Amino acid sequence: MSVRVRFAPSPTGYLHVGGARTALYNWLFARHEGGVFVLRSDDTDAERSTPEFQADILATMEWLGLDWDEGIEAGGPHAPYRQSERLERYREVAAALVDAGAAYHDAATSEQLDGLRRDAGEEGRSPVYRGQFRLEPGAARERIEAGEAFPVRFAVPRPGVSSFDDVVKGRVEFDHEDVDDFVILRSDGWPTYHLASTVDDVDFGITHVIRGEDILPSTPKHRLITRAMGGESPAYAHLSLLNGPDGKKLSKRHGDTAVRAFREAGILPGTMRNYLAILGWSPGKDEEVVPITEMVKRFDLSAVSKNPAVFDTTKLEWMNGVYIRLLLPDEFLDEIRPLVEDDLGRGLDEAEAAVLAEIAPHVQERARTLLEIPAQVRFLFGDLVIDDASWEKVMGDDTAAAALEGAAAALEPLDEWGDASVEAALRGMLEETGLSSRKGLQPIRVAVTGSTVSPPLFESIRILGREHSLERIREARERIGD
Numbered sequence: 001m002s003v004r005v006r007f008a009p010s011p012t013g014y015l016h017v018g019g020a021r022t023a024l025y026n027w028l029f030a031r032h033e034g035g036v037f038v039l040r041s042d043d044t045d046a047e048r049s050t051p052e053f054q055a056d057i058l059a060t061m062e063w064l065g066l067d068w069d070e071g072i073e074a075g076g077p078h079a080p081y082r083q084s085e086r087l088e089r090y091r092e093v094a095a096a097l098v099d100a101g102a103a104y105h106d107a108a109t110s111e112q113l114d115g116l117r118r119d120a121g122e123e124g125r126s127p128v129y130r131g132q133f134r135l136e137p138g139a140a141r142e143r144i145e146a147g148e149a150f151p152v153r154f155a156v157p158r159p160g161v162s163s164f165d166d167v168v169k170g171r172v173e174f175d176h177e178d179v180d181d182f183v184i185l186r187s188d189g190w191p192t193y194h195l196a197s198t199v200d201d202v203d204f205g206i207t208h209v210i211r212g213e214d215i216l217p218s219t220p221k222h223r224l225i226t227r228a229m230g231g232e233s234p235a236y237a238h239l240s241l242l243n244g245p246d247g248k249k250l251s252k253r254h255g256d257t258a259v260r261a262f263r264e265a266g267i268l269p270g271t272m273r274n275y276l277a278i279l280g281w282s283p284g285k286d287e288e289v290v291p292i293t294e295m296v297k298r299f300d301l302s303a304v305s306k307n308p309a310v311f312d313t314t315k316l317e318w319m320n321g322v323y324i325r326l327l328l329p330d331e332f333l334d335e336i337r338p339l340v341e342d343d344l345g346r347g348l349d350e351a352e353a354a355v356l357a358e359i360a361p362h363v364q365e366r367a368r369t370l371l372e373i374p375a376q377v378r379f380l381f382g383d384l385v386i387d388d389a390s391w392e393k394v395m396g397d398d399t400a401a402a403a404l405e406g407a408a409a410a411l412e413p414l415d416e417w418g419d420a421s422v423e424a425a426l427r428g429m430l431e432e433t434g435l436s437s438r439k440g441l442q443p444i445r446v447a448v449t450g451s452t453v454s455p456p457l458f459e460s461i462r463i464l465g466r467e468h469s470l471e472r473i474r475e476a477r478e479r480i481g482d
Helices: 017-033 051-064 087-099 110-123 137-145 193-203 213-229 259-264 269-277 292-298 313-326 329-344 350-364 370-380 388-395 400-411 419-433 437-449 457-464 466-480
Strands: 004-007 036-039 103-105 152-154 161-166 170-175 183-185 208-212 235-239
Touching: 004 017, 004 208, 017 036, 017 051, 017 208, 017 235, 017 259, 017 269, 017 292, 051 259, 051 269, 087 103, 087 152, 087 183, 087 193, 087 213, 103 137, 152 213, 161 213, 161 235, 170 213, 183 193, 193 213, 208 213, 213 235, 259 269, 269 292, 269 313, 329 350, 329 370, 350 370, 350 457, 370 437, 370 457, 388 437, 388 466, 400 419, 400 437, 400 466, 419 437, 419 457, 437 457, 437 466, 457 466
Parallel strands: 004 036, 208 235
Antiparallel strands: 103 152, 152 183, 161 170
16 A cells, blocks of 8 residues: 555644654655655634644745645645535534444533533542433434534443554553543534544545654544544554753743744754754664755654654754755855845845855854854945944953054055965964964954954955955054053
8 A cells, every 4th residue: 555644734823843843754754655745734723723824834844845745735636635625524424423323412511511520520530521411313403403503422432442553652552431422523513623634534545644642642533533434544653742952842931943933043944854854763874964865765664762852952053054064155155145135234236245255165164054144244244333242352351452453563564465464464463462362363353343253364354355454453443542
């Protein structure tokens, strides 16, 4: 049987890094097996689902390079792929389950259900709902025809056990005594997640369901519905959730968790894809940075770890630095030029573009994110803006004035303005003044670039040019005063 997997996010928020990892594992498994990857939209939560969140999911999937073979916008033999467009199908299945005796209309009110739970707690019994307010078919038909509306619940067979071999978790068992007769169709005619998701999996011929372990308690319900529909249950693989560095479930208290935030912060798509892949799975050979084509070859769903993985932004940024350095020069320029222009609030002219190309290799070798680059090269384009914290940190030292005076004296007579000659002149100044590299060069760096964080100093001075470099050094000396 050909492998068919699906990623089914709800458009009720921006795509979370945990959801993106689930999408990636589905995609890797499908590509490794030569199967089909389906993207559908579980949008039955009408109040919270929005076009904005749906657009974010699609844009993020495309940014990550996770193409889908069937699904929303792509179409396919099982269209439509939005659950909000399949409501009649879910109602049809619910009605069929009622007719078959596998489900029933229920008349319990919220007050009655609260009372049952309260009584069970006081008596030390399980609060599982077993259909105490179940309507018999004839009574249900009469009351519905009279204008009343009731939810439909699935009749969980008791006694009984749902058991299956999870590809990741191993053997899993659920005693039906611990499973409610659960709602599959609300009184307003809208399906619950349990019904809609299961019907789609059956109708779309899904062979493997790869999803987060937070859905694991729902799996016996989905298997029961599948069996009642006459379908064959897919294989299940429940992925451990991601933790923050503190070992607790990843959440907003750890910072941004939406993929779009990392994209906006200058993380490359290849980085994010690679990093998510190794959160719970190892490509082997003691490697962490692995091309996506190699990941597809090596991916093994059964090798995914049962244990939670830690999402660490520090490691993500380290890996991003590796990916930045793997970019070809033209690719790197294509990535940073729009960011630099956005930072300046204008486009670069031809001469400025050439300057950016000159400095680019020197920032590429050190950068950890793309977003840090505009601030580092800003000194080359227009008036200098000096960072106050950098100035106070460096220029308050008694030796700063001497360093600036020595730098101006050493640089002004140079016949050749190049990296080597600038470096030789300034190192000669250090010897003459007896200043350390930190005390002698940092004031020059702040004077020329406006910050203690910049591209390599000698290359920065050479690219900025003799006139501007000397002018800034002298202005900084004057600002220090006597």
